Amino acid sequence: MCCKQGVLSFIKLGLFGLLLCCVDVFAATWLITYPKPSSESDRSSDYPLKVLTLALEQTGVKYELVPSRKFYTQGKNLIRLKDNREINVVWSMTDKQREQDLLPIRIPLYKGLIGWRLFLIREDMAERFKYIQKLEHLQKLSPIQGSDWPDTKILQSNNFNVITNRDHEELARMLSNAQGDFFPRSMLEIWDEVASFRSSNKVIIQPSLGFYYPTAFYFFVNSKSTPLAHLITTGLEKAIKNGEFEALFLETYHDYIEKSNIQKRKMYLLENTFLPAETPLDRKELWFDAHAD
Structure with missing residues (x-):
């Protein structure tokens, strides 16, 4: 009897500890470091950061987005991400090599317009x-x-x-x-x-x-950062489903799309042999349709 009570007490203590651990993880702040822009006037990071913020807000987690200490070229940012040094998320155009070196989140941030x-x-x-x-x-x-x-x-x-x-x-x-x-x-x-x-x-x-040419611009994380990839993916999918991703995209780029007037341009189709087979081309909601009303 005494032995059974001891086992039950041990199990209860273990469950309590596990509960505390889960609470701590939920309450923890995700520190996410992204590449520092080249200068204060460089606005190229604005939209990806808005998308990343939108995705994280959908999940309800606590997070902090901070730039890297120094500016690096795109190539060096990708190397630092691969080596798990300081930077833990990068946005970049995909290709087969990058998807081998890193973990892609296969939702095209610019709906293929890149x-x-x-x-x-x-x-x-x-x-x-x-x-x-x-x-x-x-x-x-x-x-x-x-x-x-x-x-x-x-x-x-x-x-x-x-x-x-x-x-x-x-x-x-x-x-x-x-x-x-x-x-x-x-x-x-x-x-x-x-x-x-x-x-x-x-x-x-x-x-x-x-x-x-068909291509996609993704968020990439380190190949071992599956929890972070899952977090961002979950948030993006929610934002796509509730329409907030599309709203942000159009708010940012509607005028540029109109000015480009691609319906009246001669657009030559190029082949992209470097496009990974896993690219979600069958998910029509993820891509810009040049012929849509």
Whole structure:
């Protein structure tokens, strides 16, 4: 009898301890460190941070979002995430290698619009672009891209001679200095970039052309951070279901989509052989539909 009471007391104590542990975990604050923007004027992190905040708010957990101590290039941010050093979430375009190295959260933050590309060009090149009638004509020109961007491999595999540099600001200078012929940028980025362009040679958005390749921009976490991945995924799925994700996307990018006027552009389809097979292309609610009303 005494032995049974001892066992019961031990079990009760264990259950009580487990309950306290669960309460502590629930009450704990998730500290999430993301890549520091390049400068105070760099707004490229604003939308991903809003999406991440929205997802975390859906879960009800306590959290704190903090930038890394220093700015690093995209490539270095991905390396630090892989090595589990300081940074524990990054947003970036996916490819097969990144999904091998890291744990992707397969919900496209920009609904695939990161693959809809318009062209920054020098004004003195505008006349030449008027004579482009097919993809082969465009492939004779040299696009400018970041050396560690997945876009670069996509363009090279589509027979473009890509001019590269690691520094984003240097890419803009290269275009201005005629070190390349055009700078493809997503229709969500290009409008702010052309407005901030400072150059002796005027840079404009080419008005009638573009190209598209299927791709996705995801949140990535360290390959062992499955609890964090589950937390973010749960929040994003809730926001998609209740319409808050779509509302945030349209609030942020509706005007850019309208200005891009892609229905009246000649959009060349490029092949993306680096797109992982697990990309959720069958979930139509996750992708922008260019032909929707």
